[in-house]
Amino acid sequence: MDITRITREQKIEISRKYFLVGIPFLPWVWIINVCWFWGDAWNKTNHIPEVRRYVIWSGIGALLHLAIITAWIAVYQSERVRWGELGDDISLHVPYGSP
Amino acid sequence: MILVVLLFALAASETLNDLIYTKVNFGDTICFRMNNFNSQTGCQTGRDGDNGILYPVQSENGLADDLQTLDIPIIAVLNASLFTNTTINALKAYSQTKGVLIMEEDDMEPQSMEKSCPGNGYNIGESASDVVGRQCLNSHKWNPLGNWLMYYDLPFGVSLIKGDEREKVTSRALENLGSDGKIIATRRWGGEIKVFMNAAQDTKTCIRRGTCDPISGVTTHVFMAPREVAGKPIILVVTKADAAAFFKSLSYGGEASAASIAVVLGTIGALANVRDNDAQNNFADLECDIMVSFLQAESWDYSGSQRLAYDLRNESFGYGPYNISLSDVKLVIEIGPISISNSLYLHSYKADDTVTQARGYFSNTSGLVFTPRDTLPPSSLHSFYREDDDLSGLLVTDTDSKLLSSAYGSRYDILDYTDDDVDLYSNLSGVLASVILQIAGGNSTSYAVANSTLISETLECLAVNKNCTLLRDSLNQDPADGLLSRYSSVGIRNDTKYLILLAQYYSKTLLEDIPVESCNSTTPSSWYLYKFQGSCYGTMVNTTYATSPAFVLGNYTSDQYSTWTESRWTASYGIRLFTMTDHDESVGVFVGGLVYFVVLSAVIWQCHRKREHIFAET
Numbered sequence: 019m020d021i022t023r024i025t026r027e028q029k030i031e032i033s034r035k036y037f038l039v040g041i042p043f044l045p046w047v048w049i050i051n052v053c054w055f056w057g058d059a060w061n062k063t064n065h066i067p068e069v070r071r072y073v074i075w076s077g078i079g080a081l082l083h084l085a086i087i088t089a090w091i092a093v094y095q096s097e098r099v100r101w102g103e104l105g106d107d108i109s110l111h112v113p114y115g116s117p
Numbered sequence: 118m119i120l121v122v123l124l125f126a127l128a129a130s131e132t133l134n135d136l137i138y139t140k141v142n143f144g145d146t147i148c149f150r151m152n153n154f155n156s157q158t159g160c161q162t163g164r165d166g167d168n169g170i171l172y173p174v175q176s177e178n179g180l181a182d183d184l185q186t187l188d189i190p191i192i193a194v195l196n197a198s199l200f201t202n203t204t205i206n207a208l209k210a211y212s213q214t215k216g217v218l219i220m221e222e223d224d225m226e227p228q229s230m231e232k233s234c235p236g237n238g239y240n241i242g243e244s245a246s247d248v249v250g251r252q253c254l255n256s257h258k259w260n261p262l263g264n265w266l267m268y269y270d271l272p273f274g275v276s277l278i279k280g281d282e283r284e285k286v287t288s289r290a291l292e293n294l295g296s297d298g299k300i301i302a303t304r305r306w307g308g309e310i311k312v313f314m315n316a317a318q319d320t321k322t323c324i325r326r327g328t329c330d331p332i333s334g335v336t337t338h339v340f341m342a343p344r345e346v347a348g349k350p351i352i353l354v355v356t357k358a359d360a361a362a363f364f365k366s367l368s369y370g371g372e373a374s375a376a377s378i379a380v381v382l383g384t385i386g387a388l389a390n391v392r393d394n395d396a397q398n399n400f401a402d403l404e405c406d407i408m409v410s411f412l413q414a415e416s417w418d419y420s421g422s423q424r425l426a427y428d429l430r431n432e433s434f435g436y437g438p439y440n441i442s443l444s445d446v447k448l449v450i451e452i453g454p455i456s457i458s459n460s461l462y463l464h465s466y467k468a469d470d471t472v473t474q475a476r477g478y479f480s481n482t483s484g485l486v487f488t489p490r491d492t493l494p495p496s497s498l499h500s501f502y503r504e505d506d507d508l509s510g511l512l513v514t515d516t517d518s519k520l521l522s523s524a525y526g527s528r529y530d531i532l533d534y535t536d537d538d539v540d541l542y543s544n545l546s547g548v549l550a551s552v553i554l555q556i557a558g559g560n561s562t563s564y565a566v567a568n569s570t571l572i573s574e575t576l577e578c579l580a581v582n583k584n585c586t587l588l589r590d591s592l593n594q595d596p597a598d599g600l601l602s603r604y605s606s607v608g609i610r611n612d613t614k615y616l617i618l619l620a621q622y623y624s625k626t627l628l629e630d631i632p633v634e635s636c637n638s639t640t641p642s643s644w645y646l647y648k649f650q651g652s653c654y655g656t657m658v659n660t661t662y663a664t665s666p667a668f669v670l671g672n673y674t675s676d677q678y679s680t681w682t683e684s685r686w687t688a689s690y691g692i693r694l695f696t697m698t699d700h701d702e703s704v705g706v707f708v709g710g711l712v713y714f715v716v717l718s719a720v721i722w723q724c725h726r727k728r729e730h731i732f733a734e735t
Contacts, residue, residue, distance in 0.1 A: 102321075106325060
């Protein structure tokens, strides 16, 4: 889809839908929303306020997800061995030959 | 056509593999990983193997300093005499040690790789969780020469190279040294060792992941006669059946247990002689039944004796009259190491009336001296006392205040015996038979003599070559040549099967009233019937698992029972040698190639642009 050819109302609708779709732990959808509609959100002469709102919320949500995932990965990597059976149960692949 | 090309490529690749790599044959002498309730021991490599420059270790002195000057991955190559704590600690401290290849030496001072206090944490009054590092809970070191190497956790593979393969490895390793004794910079020989172990961390983790199995095997039990009356007291004679070493396939245990097994078998033979020929000693009328047990997995914190004592205490040992409880056991007599000195000691944790009576029956006989002691060296008796400290127990051994063997728990523990030693073992078997008989309420008798020829043949099987007369007769086939390794492992091994056969051979009684055609399990008899050399014999030999009670209880973090497990690993393991280029040289070749590619691409592009001028018709 070429977003340069769609109407203003269509842009608002798409941006809104991408924001909603990204809510159930889909930060990549929010990141796409930010990248696609960055110009429409911050264009000095022709910005769309509604799109700007969705882009801001998508950006905040993506950063929050990134922070949570990064924190979880750090905790998992450092604590998985100490968790013992729980660590194995929540792991998709349990390593052979190492703790 | 395509198939032909593919087949050719496959054949060529095999040849290319042979050109690049030199395989080293080392049989099955690898160090593998074992776990217990709070640690892991043994060796481990990466899943696809670890490789490094072959580094010849000349001396343990200064090795740590020499390694500090290196910054390359190494496979250490050293003579067996250099496999010491100092060397291993230095190699462990160097983070780029990828493996150790030990060159066997033919004449070497034996060393003990066991703990300096065997059974540490599992002797009476001890708890394994109180053990810290390599500190002995009981400050007395029964095995002062023990260097604990068998219990090190090594982050690299270790293997033993023997025979002509040693030259293959050492010649290449020495080529890596320059005239200054340092590793040369380029064109060096490298090695790869691959021994990947699935288990890690501790027993609880590896059992949960299904990457290890409990040390087990089976304990062999012999009843001298069918047990008719439940609750009748028992004289229990025990001895250790297994052995251990750093390389488990070389667990010979000559002085540790081979001689004592032969003596106990001789005792069984002497008792069988009394049973079958002495009308004055009717075994059915004795006050006590006599049971002999060859305990498996004892080298691993007394696993076999713990299981037997546990089963007896919980009355889960057998069925009917054989459902024996610990309270039925009048006396436990253990035969420990007895092969080095003919001055024997009668140790006991506490000298009650039964023990005093038993000691009284031992008399200084031809070539043997018996001395009582109120101490208890590392032995299976500790397991029985831990279940019931009111038990009566007696340990017969040549250990006074320390183990006499300098090779306890190593591949150097090979029994060296003479005809005089065979006579001494026969004497001891006869004395033991007489003592047991008298404690059981029988009469001293001249029939309590052991067959020294049979004991000599048994020692040949246990300590010289398992392809021996006695086993060939019993198996009706030839076992493979070589020393008998008795590592208990996780299943039923051939050495246990041989022991069962030997126990049957010694304890059997001829049943003349049963025709050989009817000699099978369907014929009603108190005895287990088996055909041997055209006659029907009866025997009371059976087996129970030697798996530690910790695994029966599902308590893999137990500090009261042995929790040793053996890692599972793939059959794909090996060692190979190859030349390694210097890293800088490799980078130089790569960068040079890249530059060459870029320049050539530019030239070709320019030629393409000017093709009309270059290939213009004249």
